[in-house]
Amino acid sequence: MTALAPAPAAVPDAGEHRRVQVISRKAPIAFAIVTGLFAILLLAVPREGDATFRFATVGDLFTIPNATVPGMATAWTAVVIMGLATVAAFVLVARRRRVPGWISLVFAFVFLVGFLAWAAAGSPSDIPAVRLIGGSVLLSVPIVFGALGGVIGERAGVVNIAIEGQLLAGAFTGAFVGSVTGSPWAGLVAAIVSGVLVALVLGVFAITYKVNQVIVGVVLNVLVIGMTSFLYSQVLVPNAERFNDTERFSRIAIPLLSKIPVIGPALFNQTIVVYVMYLTVPAVWFALMRTRWGLRVRAVGEHPSAADTVGIKVERTRYRALVIAGAIAGVGGAFYTVVSVSSFGKEMTAGAGFIALAAVIFGKWDPIRAALAALLFGFASNLEGALSIVGAPVPSQFMLMLPYVVTILAVAGLVGRSRAPAADGVPYIKE
Structure with a gap:
């Protein structure tokens, strides 16, 4: 008898592509850490009494009644739900x-409700939902514009560390020109021009002279901080009424939409700059993802040599992208002095440009995701004010550093895997 030879193993077709899916344990680990820390907080600092959430404002189409819940019971219920979400995340991994995005959203929402219920327990003040949402939107406006500028620049292959300088320059020129002319519109235009000028300086050194983009961005930030600080002390302070007292844009209530409970007053009773933000986010996404210009920008950011071989002018495309990015960041800078306050303050951007860079990474170089990440940072900044209203036993210093902690976590990659454009930060040298 002859032994049967074993059947040859199936050889995969050379043209067959195998998709390898990388599963990260970061989400369940982060869930477990947050749940554990929240439970420890409830055990260490228990609070007695009820918490009240206020949803109604004057002029709503219909009134949503206040919700009064037992503070500690609600917080512990949130811990249980968060624990179940953590277990589900570990099982999926x-x-x-992959852990679905909706699980992360539910986890974050439940944690927020539980934390606010614990913070407001026994407080005579309630938690105003409209103020919480509206304040978050306002604080996120310059970060959103800065993040959109960062996305455009990095999609084209230029790391724009100078977003902080563009925001600060926009805030200064917006205040100065707006004060001299008496028009916030003139201040807004001047802020856009200053953002473009900073972007052009970055482009000259980073694109034309091939200088390290990170170093150029850092130097530009220091330069703008020094110039604005000098001009502030030498020009604006001695002549504050003439050069540092601009008119601000007034709020414009959109009929019907502004009457929707909770979200109406928060989202649709804002200034023109905020409405421009609503339009800019989808416009940038459409331009990058659905137009010929966007295709060329992404091409020079991923593979500039291949783009050059098909006739795309790499340096010209990068310059145009930087100019557009600088104009958008300039609008974010104008927000500080023609919307938020009516005067310029020394270093008033307070690192918002760097938070915008983190939003770019957090949003994985996608305009819409980056805008949502900026909203998250704005909410983290606004939370300190909401907790101070209800007298929560949380040190104000801790809440003030919360946006920067979230920024560090985003940059460290704890929010998921991100891949920058392949040629991001790499100067193009034509062979």
Whole structure:
């Protein structure tokens, strides 16, 4: 008898592509850490009494009644739900499946409700939902514009560390020109021009002279900080009424939409700059993802040599992208002095440009995701004010550093895997 030879193993077709899915344990680990820390907080600092959430404002189409809940019971219920979400996340990862985004959203929402219920327990003041949402939107406006500028620049292959300088220059020129002319519109235009000028300086050194883009961005930030600080002390302070007292844009209530409970007053009773932000986010996404210009920008950011071989002018495309990015960042800078306050303050951007860079990474170089990340940072900044209203036993210093902690976590990659454009930060040298 002859032994049967074993059947040859199936050889995969050379043209067959295998998709390898990388499963990260970062989400369940982060869930577990947050749940554990929240439970420890409830055990260490228990609070007695009820918490009240206020949803109604004057002029709503219909009134949503206040919600009064037992503070500690609600907080512990949130811990249980968060624990279940954590277990579900670990099970999914063990089965080599990704954690769906909706689980993360539910986890974050439940944690927020539980934390606010604990913070407001026994307080005579309630938690105004409209103020919480509206304040978050306002604080996120310059970060959103800065993040959109960062996305455009990095999609084209230029790391724009100078967003902080563009925001600060926009804030200064917006205040100065707006004060001299008496028009916030003139201040807004001047802020856009200053943002473009800073972007052009970055482009000259980073694109034309091939200088390290990170170093150029840092130097530009220091330069703008020094110039604005000098001009502030030498020009604006001695002549504050003439050069540092601009008119601000007034709020414009959109009929019907501004009457929607909770979200209406928060989103649709804002200034023109905020409405421009609503339009700019989808416009930038459409321009980058659905137009010929966007295709060229992404091409020079991913593979400039291949783009050059098909006739795309790499340096010209990068310059145009930087100019557009600088104009958008300039609008964010104008927000500080023609919307938020009516005067310029020394270093008033307070690192918002660097938070915008973190939003770019957090949003994985996508305009819409970056804008949502900026909203998250704005909410983290606004939370300190909401907790001070209800007298929460949380040190104000801790809440003030919360946006920067979130920024560090985003940059460290704890929010998920991100891949920058392949040629991001790499100067193009034509062979």
